[in-house]
Amino acid sequence: MTTALTHLSRALTGVLADAARESGHRIDTNTAPAGLEWPADVLAASPNRHTILQVAQPAANSEAIRAQTAQALQHGLDIVWFTPEAHAPPWLPRVPAVRVTAPARPGEEWTAQAAVQRLTADACTCGPAWGHGAHRAWAPPEPVPLAAMLADLLAGRLVHATVQPELPGRRFTAWARNQDVRAEADHLRTLAADTRDLTDAAKSSTPYIPLPEGRSAAPLGRLLEAARRWARHKTGVVCHIETASADWMAGGLVVTPSSRPPDSALPPVTALVRPLPHIADWTSELSTIPVLVGSPEEYFSLRRTAPAAAQILIL
Ligand SMILES: [Zn+2]
Numbered sequence: 001m002t003t004a005l006t007h008l009s010r011a012l013t014g015v016l017a018d019a020a021r022e023s024g025h026r027i028d029t030n031t032a033p034a035g036l037e038w039p040a041d042v043l044a045a046s047p048n049r050h051t052i053l054q055v056a057q058p059a060a061n062s063e064a065i066r067a068q069t070a071q072a073l074q075h076g077l078d079i080v081w082f083t084p085e086a087h088a089p090p091w092l093p094r095v096p097a098v099r100v101t102a103p104a105r106p107g108e109e110w111t112a113q114a115a116v117q118r119l120t121a122d123a124c125t126c127g128p129a130w131g132h133g134a135h136r137a138w139a140p141p142e143p144v145p146l147a148a149m150l151a152d153l154l155a156g157r158l159v160h161a162t163v164q165p166e167l168p169g170r171r172f173t174a175w176a177r178n179q180d181v182r183a184e185a186d187h188l189r190t191l192a193a194d195t196r197d198l199t200d201a202a203k204s205s206t207p208y209i210p211l212p213e214g215r216s217a218a219p220l221g222r223l224l225e226a227a228r229r230w231a232r233h234k235t236g237v238v239c240h241i242e243t244a245s246a247d248w249m250a251g252g253l254v255v256t257p258s259s260r261p262p263d264s265a266l267p268p269v270t271a272l273v274r275p276l277p278h279i280a281d282w283t284s285e286l287s288t289i290p291v292l293v294g295s296p297e298e299y300f301s302l303r304r305t306a307p308a309a310a311q312i313l314i315l
Pocket of ligand 1: 126
């Protein structure tokens with residue numbers, strides 16, 4: 001551990017303890033809670049919740065952090081990890097965690113980086129074939145003052161993505177407010193209500209590949225970029241996107257390997273982006289090709305008529 005980072009970690013522990021105390025919590029520092037064999041940096045207690053605020057060691061390993069998280073939860077303790085490192089460590093999205101930045105000048109506040117996501121509502125621009133009402137989506141995570149975030153965390157007003165049940169289209173990856181999480185769940189349930197066969201296979205077929213931090217683009221541009229990245233990952237070769245020519249493609253866009261030797265085992269069509277729901281014929285090849293869409297609204301429009309085995313992915 002470098003001296004500078006040691007100093008920063010110590011300062012951060014003090015800031016967390018002070019902020020927790022100011023929000024009305026009883027504080028223990030550097031004490032092992034009952035049942036745990038490692039000391040909690042800060043244990044913040046209110047009458048109905050006990051929350052460990054733990055500053056991760058620089059270069060801490062993911063396995064150890066996940067194991068400690070599981071131990072705390074088994075003992076009925078909430079736990080939130082904090083890191084003052086300049087770059088997000090690999091474990092950051094996998095446990096309840098916050099990356100923080102020290103104030104640039106004395107007297108200024110610590111900031112929680114890329115921390116809280118807001119649920120947005122936008123009018124549908126998919127076109128008449130899709131017939132959606134509003135689209136609801138998660139805005140990219142925003143930085144917030146650490147003390148304010150901690151008060152919300154300790155009061156149970158924030159939910160972390162890792163403790164959410166899987167729902168098709170769930171897209172938030174950091175922290176979100178309770179009311180936004182409930183609003184999204186209601187919205188997804190409404191979208192799914194018209195879908196007769198929302199099978200377990202369909203629920204599990206929605207992996208979300210997050211865009212790099214801070215990236216955003218127009219909906220179709222974002223989807224096409226995500227589709228190219230998804231196809232590259234799936235096939236191992238660079239893929240590009242073409243306009244569809246065959247009837248079974250239902251006006252979608254074709255994702256295809258950019259170069260494919262004559263003896264290649266790769267199929268010519270890797271995936272189809274956004275076939276139109278009103279002309280999609282699921283008795284054709286369409287049912288055997290992964291279909292890529294950009295929102296839960298599009299997902300449910302297609303899911304309504306697709307066979308259960310059809311692979312529809314939200315990117
Ligand atoms: Zn739409």
